[in-house]
Amino acid sequence: MTSADRVGSAPRPSRRGFLGAAVAAAAAVTGGGLLTACSSGTGRAGGKGGVATGSALQNALPAFAASTLVTPDIPGSNGSTPAFLKFPAELKASVAAKPGKGGSYTFFTPLWGSDPGKGSKYFAAMDEALGIKVNWQLQDGVTYQDKLGAVLAGDSIPDLFCVPGWNINGQIPNAISAKAADLGPHLSGDKAKKYPNLAAIPTDAWKMCMFGGKLRGLPMPNRPLGGVVPYYRADVFAEKGWTLPKTADEFLALAKEITSPTAKVWACEDMWWTAQVMFNCVPGTMPGYWKQQDGKLVHLIETDEYVEALSWTQKLYAQGSVHPDSVAGKANDAKTRFTSGQSLIMNDGDVMRGMMNEQAKANPKFRIKPMDFFAHDGGKLELYIGNPAGIFSFLSAKLPAEKIEELLAVADYAAAPFGSKEFVLEKFGVEGVHYNRDASGTPVQTDLGTKEVLSSYEFVASPAATIAWPDQPQAATDFANWMGRMMAFAKKPLFYAMQIQEPSRYASLYTPFDDLQKDVVRNRKKISDVKDAVDNWRKNGGEELRAFYQDILDKSSS
Incomplete structure (x- = not known):
């Protein structure tokens, strides 16, 4: 990871399965x-x-006292991150003396x-x-x-x-x-x-x-926003004349059209993260995975939306649109498959600028852009601000x-x-x-x-986080504009910005669902198996954990 990849962005774990690391981070920060x-x-x-x-x-x-040292080229919109497209002609000192x-x-x-x-x-x-x-x-x-x-x-x-x-x-x-x-x-x-x-x-x-x-x-x-983003190969989409989907059904139809195993092209990598957003699941990157429903705290795994997101992802796998290596669980190579054109849509973290730089000489036409999130039925989109x-x-x-x-x-x-x-x-x-x-x-x-x-x-x-990519001004513009559009639909979840420390006895309570989710979308287990797992979760501490979070919610509200 070079400093050019890190300007204005937080460093990330290496490519050992970003989604796994992101989910682990979510649980850990909890x-x-x-x-x-x-x-x-x-x-x-x-x-x-x-x-x-x-x-x-x-x-x-x-x-808090905001810095006014440099004015961004693209100011934040709806609370989004500002972007800098070039280095200032004159650098200023931000500290008065040697510290x-x-x-x-x-x-x-x-x-x-x-x-x-x-x-x-x-x-x-x-x-x-x-x-x-x-x-x-x-x-x-x-x-x-x-x-x-x-x-x-x-x-x-x-x-x-x-x-x-x-x-x-x-x-x-x-x-x-x-x-x-x-x-x-x-x-x-x-x-x-x-x-x-x-x-x-x-x-x-x-x-x-x-x-x-x-x-x-x-x-x-x-x-x-930006912890996990759905990216697509904008250059290939433009060449083929493909239109970005606006519903879950449109995504499935487009994925089927894109996929051509004989040409060694598949529509996407695993899209479980995006599926959760489409179906308005509670955020997977915030403490507790909770939301309020009919006046009661409800966990992600208890919601109809969670089951609907699993069912949709299962269909995506079943129609053969997910790259076979991704089906086999080889998440580490997703970036290589994406840049080589074997898959054209993927979830990942802060990789946009790095990939543009990597491909600048090898494939000058290469262009990656973030895909707008959408609600599964084309209706109201719900996004949650990340940690x-x-x-x-x-x-x-x-x-x-x-x-x-x-x-x-x-x-x-x-x-x-x-x-x-x-x-x-x-x-x-x-x-x-x-x-x-x-x-x-x-x-x-x-x-x-x-x-x-x-x-x-x-x-x-x-x-404070920025999008400072002066070597890739178009990519910075695309990403900043995407975030500005998406932040119009974003809100703070219940336990936003809380460094919550769960009791140790609940540490592995959610763990079985990691493997269950993978098995369900790959048709190795049934959707009905989720209900049994949720029942076990409640019996083994889920109800106590609900009370734990309700107590925090009551105290923070007061």
């Missing part, structure tokens, strides 16, 4: 393990679960890529700019949870450690509450003004940083106050917005060494930049 804060927001570490609410939450949050005071620290973060090794000119330049010395403990992102758990179980805690949302489970949440510093005394309210880039992070993202009733995390903000943050960093509770202040100043630098001098150094390195500028002024990485400038400081802290 606190699929045993996080700690009680409903009053003043609880201690334990297995009872809960969430910070009320005055305890409001008093802990930093006061560090000569301290030496250990940072423990994931890495999806190759470790640049010792002697990195990029890390040396960042150390110089920050005024500190960082000892990076970069860990393979694929096995990160195991390494993280082992470190947090010990007594020697890194000065700063990153926890992706999909890793917040098991005993890790308890460790966060017990071993991460309370940042409230340094950031709550107007204290955040000392760190203007941190103060510019949206308040909802900070709400996700509450653990054990305290503000402990530094967030990496998400876009309100406002999904990756977090924490400071060791063993650090004295002056060291916490120094690291918060470093985090303020790391959260510098697009268009700032700090942003360019962090994302691209040193000009003439790690990047050069093209005719438009856009940084282009050198070979050394590709090797050394990897995901690192964005795991410390990140600015």
